[in-house]
Amino acid sequence: MSARSAFLAAGVAIAAAAILLLPPASRLSRNLGEVVADMILANATIYTADPSRPFAEAMAVRAGRVLRVGGYDSVKELKGRHTLELNLSGNVVLPGFIDSHVHFIDGGLQLARVPLRGVRSKGDFINRVKEAVRDKHYWQWVFGGGWNNDAWGGDYPTAAWLDDISPDNPVWLSRMDGHMGIANSLAMRMAGIDKNTINPVGGTIIKTTEGEPTGLLVDAAMKLVFDVIPEVSIHERRDALLRASRHALMRGVTTVVDVGSYFPGMSEKQVWQDFTDVYEWAHSVDKMIMRVCLFFPMPTWSRVSDLIHERGRMLSQWIHLGGVKTFLDGSLGSSSALFYEHYTDDPRSYGLQLVDMDDLLNTTLELDKSGLQVAIHAIGDKANDMLLDMYDKVVDFNGMKDHRFRIEHAQHLAPGAAQRFGKHGIIASVQPDHILDDAGSAGKKIGIERADRSSYSFRSLLDGGAHLAFGSDWPVSDINPLQAIQTAVSRKPVGWEVPWIPAECLSLDDSLKAHTISAAYACFLDHVLGSISEGKYADFVILPCTSWDEFASDIPSQVLATYVNGKQAYP
Structure with missing residues (x-):
């Protein structure tokens, strides 16, 4: 300074x-x-x-x-x-700043766990976990997250990396995108995972050619380990909220949209416990120091509707009830985002569809009638098209109104898809700093030509009439709006001299609005937030x-x- x-x-x-x-x-x-x-x-x-x-x-x-x-x-x-x-x-x-997409309490927890973001070698990965194990008691779990295999050449970690340094401690380490994690052999034994364990619906247990589990679990398969992990105490989660709030304020963030810790196939209980035992507790003891807009798991939408009917959307100036969220597909890095074409590095895979579209349409029709805002995760080009088609049907059935439908991520778009967002004023809730990780790796996953024509189409979305709302997806990426704005303007990861897909660069003004007034609009808070x-x-x-x-x-x-x-x- x-x-x-x-x-x-x-x-x-x-x-x-x-x-x-x-x-x-x-x-x-x-x-x-x-x-x-x-x-x-x-x-x-x-x-x-x-x-x-x-x-x-x-x-x-x-x-x-x-x-x-x-x-x-x-x-x-x-x-x-x-x-x-x-x-x-x-x-x-x-x-x-308003961060339009965070997993807030999970981010606060991650601040106190093994930090693997930025690790660039197998040796560094192992050493960081080894140091954490040294401070643990016998049989105590070791948690960490933020690793990105592309940072050290692309090879995924395996349980074998961890077993020698953690023979008496179960280990679970989340990948940076939250859609994949690595468990050591002890954790897998506790979860009952072996060569005979079949893939759950919406998830994958990655195995060797001999059929042995590697320790890598994708999307719904992660629940196998989550089910044997002791619950994080209320005290720890309350501390995590306070830790996360201080971290966000340090970065200039005064409001977050917390989409919770729910993934398909997992229990919705944790999100609701966080609402009652963490957020409402913090409000009752005057420990809310910034504003939150909460989204709840879509399967619990009737409970959200009842809560809003009983107490209104604005529980206080600090806590706003936003709507509901679910997932259509997974993530690029975990090869579970849903594409029309197969993955270049895995010709057998087109990604994962995590929900039945008829069920999703019927549910969305009902909750849209009830006035709830809908936010749905879609990363692959096929997933985004399926979601745009579904939103068209909802408007056909329910009529034109101020829906403010959200697509979370809108990361890879088929030709013409960006222009479809404007038809119904759909919110593109995007994360500029994911560019810093994906610019160098997307070509390996889906091919350079596909990556360059479809990835992070911010300018095209804005020109097509979408409402852009910037977020971080913290703890997937760090919560840092100024860095995100710089990324959206320059599209230059560290070490790059030219922008990645320069036609999609945004102006400074457009980028600032996406983290302020447009982000407020995206969660129906533009009447009280987002501008001076x-x-x-x-x-x-x-x-x-x-x-x-x-x-x-x-x-x-x-x-x-x-x-x-x-x-x-x-x-």
């Missing part, structure tokens, strides 16, 4: 402390009948994400909401005797850049400060 940034950060912290010590200016002025701001940001470069006023130099905050935004002469009219004014000396201010507009929650971030030109030419990797409800939440 530069000396100026450090100085400004200290000033921001002092200002935050001063706000806490002072009674709200609005309360002090109530008897006088005047409206006075609690805080004013002055001499700032404010990007509002509001088309009626894209930029401003000052903002007034009162009672956690934006009171006025515009020129300083207008905003200073709201300054009272006890209003705190913060001079930002030109620093860029953005709306608080009068009446909306005062959620915003301050960047270390001192001008818009500086920001546009060199997007920083970190925010300087994060505010929620007009109060400093980070650092």
Whole structure:
């Protein structure tokens, strides 16, 4: 951090402390009948994400909401005797980022487990697990995640990598995409997995040519191990929420869309326990420090509908009930995303279809009638076309209305598919930072020509009328909106000199909107979030850049400060 940034950060912290010590200016002025701001940001470069006023130099905050935004002469009219004014000396201010797709509590848990993201060799992989085993008691589980076999040449890990270093500890390590994991031999024995175990519906037990399980489990097959893993305690999951919230705020994220930890074939119980025992607990003890929009497993949609009917969508300013989510296919890296053509590196595989389409259509028709928002995971080109066809049928049956159907990932699209999103204003909930992993590996999985014509078609989606909503899929990728925006603009993974599929690059403005106002629209929260507009929650971030030109030419990797409800939440 530069000396100026450090100085400004200290000033921001002092200002935050001063706000806490002072009674709200609005309360002090109530008897006088005047409206006075609690805080004013002055001499700032404010990007509002509001088309009626894209930029401003000052903002007034009162009672956690934006009171006025515009020129300083207008905003200073709201300054009272006890209003705190913060001079930002030109620093860029953005709306608080919204991450449109996270597995939030799982991400918080992963922060305390074996970190395998960034591992680039078999030796490093084994050493990290070995260090973790050293700290465990006899028979205690070892968990980790984030590994990417493409980072060390493509070979998948096997149980043999782990058995010598963990003879007395069961091990489960999730791949970065969450659709595959590796178990050691002890964990497989506990789960009853051997050469005679058949593949469950919607999953694969990867075996050697002799029929022996390798330890790799894909999608629904992971449940075989999950069923013998002791439940994570409520205390651990509560700690994970707080840990995840602090991590997100450090990255400038003030709202997340939590799609939970449910996968097809697995129990829906955990998602509902997280709602009642973690989120509602945190709210009851005033430990919610950022906003969440919750999506629940589609099989439990009637329970979601009943809950909304009883309590409304906005349980509080912190917790919003979004809708329901399910999966149509798997992931590219695990060879379970559903394609029209076979995988180049596995000619026998076209991917996995995880749901029956007639059942999915009938369920979607019912929950759409009930007013629930639908979010469905689709990565392969065939899966996306099947989903677009189904949404067409839902509109034909139920009529045109504000559905805001979501497709989570929309990663690989057949020719013409991007233009179909605009027909019904479908939300493309996409993850730019997946480009950093897939740009170098997609060609190996599906061939360079297919990868280059179909992958991460952000520009085509936007031009076709889709609403783009950016997310991270954390903990699959790290939660870091500034990096995601940089990726969407440049499409250059580390070490690349030219963009991957340059025609699909986005402008800075389009990318910012996808992480702010468009992301708010994607979860029906654009009336209170997503832009720095009068009446909306005062959620915003301050960047270390001192001008818009500086920001546009060199997007920083970190925010300087994060505010929620007009109060400093980070650092």
